Amino acid sequence: MITIKEVAELANVSQSTVSRALNGHESVKEKNRIKVFEAIETLGYQPNAFAQALASNRSHSIGMLVGTFDGPYFGPLMHHVERIVRQKNYHLIITSGHEQHEEEQESIRFLNAKKIDGLVLTSDMLSDAEILQIVEKTPATMLMNRYIPEISDQCICMDNEWGGYIATEYLIKNGHRRIGCITGQLSKIDSRERLQGYRNALAKYEIEYDQNLVIEGRFDHDGNDTAIRRLMDRDDEITAIFCLNDSIALSAYGVCHDRGLTVGEDISIVGFDNHAYSPFMTPSLSTINFPLEEMACEAAKGVLNILNGKPLNNVTKRLFPALMERGSVKDIS
Incomplete structure (x- = not known):
């Protein structure tokens, strides 16, 4: 040997x-x-x-907690975090909390048992106090898509509220006034922030907020068809729908097709996240780009900086979305 x-x-x-x-x-x-x-x-x-x-006194492993292994959101996050940490000879141990509070707690206990050196954390279920306890135990922790003031340097956030604003403003500038909004689960902070951006844009352009034009869906596909049909049945004067992610928008395309409506002609749709399939939908989906790769890379870089005693001043902590204009919005002004 x-x-x-x-x-x-x-x-x-x-x-x-x-x-x-x-x-x-x-x-x-x-x-x-x-x-x-x-x-x-x-x-x-x-x-x-x-x-x-x-x-x-190091395991050379970094833990990562994600909400679920399903869908197009967490896959790129996991991929890019793993890519960065492997370049520095660390291995990534990934576990899912399945968007359940107790399972997220159990996942953290599992990672601690593996003697991880650092942690990349996404969580909607754990309280701020619980996350602060986690950081106390594992100082080399970076939190993604959530902000806690006490650990502001260790939070990588995307401005979801601004994304909701520019999506809605885009529809308003194209002449739309009756704009429906299909949210994700309102238990999720990014869903609430995107909804607030929608409301901010309406207020800026002096359009009265109408609760009947807003309905809660899910960021996965479960039950979105029903929610979209309910929204459209409430008001036949809706000319545009802001979907708070692209999976919801995909369901909206299907419901519109079933009702004989042509997206981009009879009704306009804007999504959010810019998933890989959105340019290939028919018509291509106008959406808000979520910089997933940048978020993952900055979080991984932050964990490595902490482990190596480096400051976090070279880690970008606030990321901004961008509008991707494609074929799903018609100018009716």
Whole structure:
């Protein structure tokens, strides 16, 4: 069995240099890092992960809690976090809370049992106080898509309210006044913030808010067809619908088709998130781009900075959405 001593001898460096190189320490000179990994490749050395953890007091694993494994939102988040941490020789352990409070608590207990070094956290169910307790136990934690003042430097937030505003303003500027709104679950903070943006735009353009034009749906597909039909049955003068994510918009396309309405002609629809399929819908969906990749990368970078004793001032903490104008909105002004 190849030992760390043999690697050090072949690379002509100290054993401590080999250890630091394996653990990703930035104090190792690049020329020595190259020599160490060339020696490892030559000898076929496989470091013992458990021994490494004991020696460094680190598991070289980062935990990640997501709401669910379903849908097009969490997949890119997981992918990009994993990509960044693997570049620094960390492994990502992912668990889902299935959008249930007790399951999110259990997921955190599971990750703690794995002796994670850091944590990337998304949660709608845990209270602010519970999240602060988690950060106290695992200081290298970054929180995505949620803001808690006490840990403001460790929160990566997207301005959902602004996204809701610019989506609704886009419809208003195209002449629409009777604008329906189908939310996600109102238990989710991003759904409430996007709805507030809708209300802000109506107020700015002096359009009275009508509760009958707003109905709660879900960010997944479950039950959205029924919600959309109910909304359209309430008011046959609706000319546009703001869907608080693209999955809801996809359901709205189907309901409109069933009713003989052509999206982009008889009715206008705007989505939110800019999922990968939205440009390929017929017509292509006007939507709000959610910078998922940037959010994931900044969160991963933040965790790594904390673990390496670096400040978080180079981590972008506030991200902004952008309007993607496509074919699903008709100008009726």
